Amino acid sequence: xxxxxxxxxxxxxxxxxxxxxxxxxxxxxxxxxxxxxxxxxxxxxxxxxxxxxxxxxxxxxxxxxxxxxxxxxxxxxxxxxxxxxxxxxxxxxxxxxxxxxxxxxxxxxxxxxxxxxxxxxxxxxxxxxxxxxxxxxxxxxxxxxxxxxxxxxxxxxxxxxxxxxxxxxxxxxxxxxxxxxxxxxxxxxxxxxxxxxxxxxxxxxxxxxxxxxxxxxxxxxxxxxxxxxxxxxxxxxxxxxxxxxxxxxxxxxxxxxxxxxxxxxxxxxxxxxxxxxxxxxxxxxxxxxxxxxxxxxxxxxxxxxxxxxxxxxxxxxxxxxxxxxxxxxxxxxxxxxxxxxxxxxxxxxxxxxxxxxxxxxxxxxxxxxxxxxxxxxxxxxxxxxxxxxxxxxxxxxxxxxxxxxxxxxxxxxxxxxxxxxxxxxxxxxxxxxxxxxxxxxxxxxxxx
Amino acid sequence: xxxxxxxxxxxxxxxxxxxxxxxxxxxxxxxxxxxxxxxxxxxxxxxxxxxxxxxxxxxxxxxxxxxxxxxxxxxxxxxxxxxxxxxxxxxxxxxxxxxxxxxxxxxxxxxxxxxxxxxxxxxxxxxxxxxxxxxxxxxxxxxxxxxxxxxxxxxxxxxxxxxxxxxxxxxxxxxxxxxxxxxxxxxxxxxxxxxxxxxxxxxxxxxxxxxxxxxxxxxxxxxxxxxxxxxxxxxxxxxxxxxxxxxxxxxxxxxxxxxxxxxxxxxxxxxxxxxxxxxxxxxxxxxxxxxxxxxxxx
Numbered sequence: 205x206x207x208x209x210x211x212x213x214x215x216x217x218x219x220x221x222x223x224x225x226x227x228x229x230x231x232x233x234x235x236x237x238x239x240x241x242x243x244x245x246x247x248x249x250x251x252x253x254x255x256x257x258x259x260x261x262x263x264x265x266x267x268x269x270x271x272x273x274x275x276x277x278x279x280x281x282x283x284x285x286x287x288x289x290x291x292x293x294x295x296x297x298x299x300x301x302x303x304x305x306x307x308x309x310x311x312x313x314x315x316x317x318x319x320x321x322x323x324x325x326x327x328x329x330x331x332x333x334x335x336x337x338x339x340x341x342x343x344x345x346x347x348x349x350x351x352x353x354x355x356x357x358x359x360x361x362x363x364x365x366x367x368x369x370x371x372x373x374x375x376x377x378x379x380x381x382x383x384x385x386x387x388x389x390x391x392x393x394x395x396x397x398x399x400x401x402x403x404x405x406x407x408x409x410x411x412x413x414x415x416x417x418x419x420x421x422x423x424x425x426x427x428x429x430x431x432x433x434x435x436x437x438x439x440x441x442x443x444x445x446x447x448x449x450x451x452x453x454x455x456x457x458x459x460x461x462x463x464x465x466x467x468x469x470x471x472x473x474x475x476x477x478x479x480x481x482x483x484x485x486x487x488x489x490x491x492x493x494x495x496x497x498x499x500x501x502x503x504x505x506x507x508x509x510x511x512x513x514x515x516x517x518x519x520x521x522x523x524x525x526x527x528x529x530x531x532x533x534x535x536x537x538x539x540x541x542x543x544x545x546x547x548x549x550x551x552x553x554x555x556x557x558x559x560x561x562x563x564x565x566x567x568x569x570x571x572x573x574x575x576x577x578x579x580x581x582x583x584x585x586x587x588x589x590x591x592x593x594x595x596x597x598x599x600x601x602x603x604x605x606x607x608x609x610x611x612x613x614x615x616x617x618x619x620x621x622x623x624x625x626x627x628x629x630x631x632x633x634x635x636x637x638x639x640x641x642x643x644x645x646x647x648x649x650x651x652x
Numbered sequence: 653x654x655x656x657x658x659x660x661x662x663x664x665x666x667x668x669x670x671x672x673x674x675x676x677x678x679x680x681x682x683x684x685x686x687x688x689x690x691x692x693x694x695x696x697x698x699x700x701x702x703x704x705x706x707x708x709x710x711x712x713x714x715x716x717x718x719x720x721x722x723x724x725x726x727x728x729x730x731x732x733x734x735x736x737x738x739x740x741x742x743x744x745x746x747x748x749x750x751x752x753x754x755x756x757x758x759x760x761x762x763x764x765x766x767x768x769x770x771x772x773x774x775x776x777x778x779x780x781x782x783x784x785x786x787x788x789x790x791x792x793x794x795x796x797x798x799x800x801x802x803x804x805x806x807x808x809x810x811x812x813x814x815x816x817x818x819x820x821x822x823x824x825x826x827x828x829x830x831x832x833x834x835x836x837x838x839x840x841x842x843x844x845x846x847x848x849x850x851x852x853x854x855x856x857x858x859x860x861x862x863x864x865x866x867x868x869x870x871x872x873x874x875x876x877x878x879x880x881x882x883x884x885x886x887x888x889x890x891x892x893x894x895x896x897x898x899x900x901x902x903x904x905x906x907x908x909x910x911x912x913x914x915x916x917x918x919x920x921x922x923x924x925x926x927x928x929x930x931x932x933x934x935x936x937x938x939x940x941x942x943x944x945x946x947x948x949x950x
Contacts, residue, residue: 218741423737427705427736428732428736428797431703431732434722
């Protein structure tokens with residue numbers, strides 16, 4: 205055991221001392237900060253680019269153009285003839301000219317208007333103008349109908365579906381745990397974050413283990429090493445050492461990244477766009493639900509506190525280590541089998557990378573239905589569970605599933621370490637032989 | 653004389669191919685022992701079994717009379733033919749690390765390393781990175797790593813390749829010194845002139861089998877062909893009753909005694925023929941000759 209620590213210690217020290225490590229550890233958060241700065245800068249700059257819109261209303265739809273104004277778009281009604289406007293709208297400080305044609309009937313559901321502009325408009329601007337115009341058309345329709353504005357507004361209905369408080373919790377005198385929408389939102393983000401972290405750790409640090417094994421094999425130091433220690437000790441020491449490097453780096457990032465983000469926010473004095481860097485429609489839809497009023501924030505804090513952190517943190521840590529361990533073992537095996545042939549190692553990495561990628565693809569559907577069949581399968585299948593199970597933790601999965609998943613994780617750790625150890629001990633001494641999966645399969649049954 | 657290492661009926665098979673085939677031999681304590689054989693004969697496989705890098709399929713390896721175990725292996729130092737070190741590490745920390753893996757404490761390791769660096773006059777190398785050293789220099793570091801935990805058995809696989817003559821001599825004298833202090837040494841090579849110079853005992857392996865073993869003198873005696881070098885005032889150029897002429901030697905002529913005769917018969921025949929004998933000595937085969945003959949026979 206002491207030899208494993210010696211090996212892990214060397215692996216850790218030599219890596220942490222490297223310039224590349226120090227640079228990557230510091231530059232990554234700085235890079236994220238810079239990205240944020242750029243995002244905030246452009247968000248602000250975008251808001252400064254106002255557009256003045258001239259409207260030629262030939263049907264009297266619009267009463268007061270100024271009530272359409274937004275922070276970026278200002279509207280003004282103009283009366284000049286259409287033909288002269290088309291020529292000189294820019295002379296009247298207009299960036300965009302919108303022409304409402306003569307309309308016979310207000311009973312249509314769709315109308316087509318035209319705009320004129322020197323530059324092509326963005327989709328967002330077009331959307332905004334369309335919405336504003338549609339609102340004006342609706343108001344006009346209501347005004348000419350028998351329905352009063354108040355009556356019309358009373359039709360609008362908003363439904364908020366929250367789950368009820370559990371009777372048993374109330375009976376037990378506990379503060380009822382609600383899993384309202386806010387809770388789900390926090391759970392989804394937390395789950396996504398944990399899944400993503402696992403994904404990154406597996407590839408970044410698993411890959412590091414693989415390269416380290418290849419380096420020892422190419423260097424030929426491995427023969428000296430295993431005349432002093434058992435191959436499996438060397439492999440485990442390496443996995444532990446690189447794992448330590450990973451933890452150090454993540455710990456530094458966990459402190460630096462929020463600090464830098466906070467700094468950026470402080471100096472720019474603006475909100476960092478929640479969806480900066482993320483483009484998916486789901487995220488957009490999710491962030492729309494964010495209620496950043498004072499009561500809304502209080503609600504987040506309450507829900508955040510309501511999460512079962514005593515379950516989430518230890519189980520996440522467990523899966524974090526388990527997942528890393530399983531994949532690092534497999535990467536070590538691949539590294540030992542291939543030596544200096546990068547192409548060969550990439551080929552062998554495909555079967556190992558597949559489950560990680562599948563798990564990552566399963567993440568979104570699982571978060572949408574965290575207790576469905578796919579989620580349950582994902583939590584039990586060993587190569588996928590390190591990404592899926594932690595992502596489900598915020599959704600109170602049944603305890604038996606968590607327990608079974610942990611049990612399977614532990615058994616898989618032992619199983620994969622065993623397999624990898626057997627491949628490793630043959631692989632590191634094998635030179636100049638083309639290896640394929642079949643050949644590696646044979647190694648499993650070689651005698652020690 | 654007891655054996656430091658006993659190999660008993662060791663077999664190692666790789667997917668149907670017998671790399672070591674029922675090999676048995678003894679390495680006498682305090683010997684410099686040559687492990688010889690052509691390329692691919694199974695030398696490295698044998699060494700890997702001795703160093704516990706791989707395990708034998710069957711048979712026994714005894715170190716100091718006991719089954720070789722994980723703790724016993726600390727008593728062995730191994731310099732592989734394919735050498736390597738961690739390129740980015742400094743000489744000092746690398747040696748400390750390797751000796752710690754052999755069970756030395758940091759302090760012991762430090763003391764020993766200092767001793768050896770001074771011995772090789774490379775004191776200021778402690779903070780040098782391995783990648784800054786030349787191949788020959790790296791080899792010195794590697795040699796130190798092999799011996800600094802004071803093993804009772806050292807296995808050197810082609811230790812002189814890549815060394816200049818000065819450093820070869822330096823290393824050789826260290827090997828002799830260690831041997832005088834009681835360290836047994838296994839020396840694996842196919843450079844026969846080095847074996848002849850350095851080794852006391854040898855074993856010759858081919859196709860995984862031991863085909864010859866014993867002390868260098870005994871082996872030479874075993875394969876002598878009755879050849880003598882005769883230096884006379886009138887050079888011998890033809891055969892006689894008790895001997896055949898072979899060739900002109902460096903100094904005199906090489907003759908071969910006919911069967912049924914002794915050296916005395918030859919001597920008296922030459923003297924009686926009126927020739928004056930200035931020198932008369934037996935010509936023993938070189939290990940190189942024996943090696944080639946034996947390997948070709950298999």
